Amino acid sequence: MTFGPLVLKLAAFARLSQDDRAALDRLARNQRDIAPRRDLIREGDQPRFVHLIVDGWACRYKTLPDGRRQIVAIFLPGDLCDLNVYVLREMDHSVGAITRLRVADICREDMAGLTEAHPRITQALWWHELVTAAIQREWTLNLGQRSAYERIAHLLCELFMRLQLVDLVRADSCDFPMTQNDIADATGLTPVHVNRTLQELRRAGLIVLQGRTLTIPDLKALQAAALFSANYLHLGRDGRHLDAND
């Protein structure tokens, strides 16, 4: 039996039983497709579902009245948006599709049912939330302190490692559907400067990026250039110390 990306990801943290896995997969029953560049949900909307990204890339973004736009997070397959959003009355940001997207809408009851019946999944979902928060803090550091060169390198490192988690990296390459404009919105730079900086990274031999495919010949080297430390992703079975039985 083959499981979805959410199971893949949570399994990195917690030891999940076959029963746990099946329950997680059952959660993703209600799936639908979204066209690229369409919004999944908009600032001001009332949140009704937790969205699970099954396939494709999406982003959280916020805009200022004059049109400036900041991508504040990237969603990859296996990512859950906003566990427990129901308690808020309205969204404070939008979520947009980058590629064609396959998402599962999870209603409140299904979510509650799952966590009640599967304590280890609940732990794993907590881990997921905490890592999401840690990523947001790292982005704050990224925007506040890193140079353009470091900043873009850091973004690429992070996405690459997160894709590894859900088995979407072959050898040293992965799909990379973000445009330079998207990278600009995510890093707080202008598209022109992103273009020039990507060329620098290419010239340094740190990345190959063409035709929506990213290749990182030497991940360690790119990480060094980005001042990247993976600790904030909390990989490496953080959940081990919670494995009381079995």
Added chain:
Amino acid sequence: MTFGPLVLKLAAFARLSQDDRAALDRLARNQRDIAPRRDLIREGDQPRFVHLIVDGWACRYKTLPDGRRQIVAIFLPGDLCDLNVYVLREMDHSVGAITRLRVADICREDMAGLTEAHPRITQALWWHELVTAAIQREWTLNLGQRSAYERIAHLLCELFMRLQLVDLVRADSCDFPMTQNDIADATGLTPVHVNRTLQELRRAGLIVLQGRTLTIPDLKALQAAALFSANYLHLGRDGRHLDAND
């Protein structure tokens, strides 16, 4: 009976019974003092407690190997750090005191006991977590898109409104213990530029800042200058729609 800042804050979201309030206050039994500029917990440490800020200001921060430092969040009285951190093996950031600090260390069992016995508190704590995440996203937007002038104005607006929530604003003034260096680390600017920008804000009549006191004569005007929208703080009794009975 007078309650602590946590009760004040959560009451902004949920209708709390006297019993709820008393339980929250009982949570803060184990208090201790921290000297200004001391670290409460450091990156790499194992998390053992949830920290409740009872009095004083603190900050989360991250540093790069070469010493660059980014404050990624400010903690005010009533703030809880990292509900549920226990599931992680180590901290990915540090928490430092800005002023003399009074914190309560809450152990895992106390926290679990509280949420089991008080479902409405659990909801309110979820709200708290979601608002914390929303603030982190807003900071990402702040660093990525706003100019120095807007950025500092935004920070001041946010802190002012969050202080209002816990009743720490008298008329149009509040304590403001952050140094210009702290503001620089929080906004990704240099102290020199923060100094000049604060002078601009003063010249525009938007703020009075001297002797660790901040006065905002016209909050609406400062908010306009900051492109500040309060929606991400989710004030205004978001929890109302959850008041089934009462």
Added chain:
DNA sequence: CGATCTTTTGAGTGGGGTCAAGAGAAGTGG
């Protein structure tokens, strides 16, 4: 009442922005 931290000012610089336009790539419709 020194020692140290914090704020302020000045002068010069540079990383990244702006504006503009052309070259590719990729959808779209007839």
Added chain:
DNA sequence: CCACTTCTCTTGACCCCACTCAAAAGATCG
């Protein structure tokens, strides 16, 4: 399948916001 539009990427020239370095003036605190 090709002409057309529309993104996306690239390059060049110029500029400015915010940084750097340096030093002095206030605060604050043992």
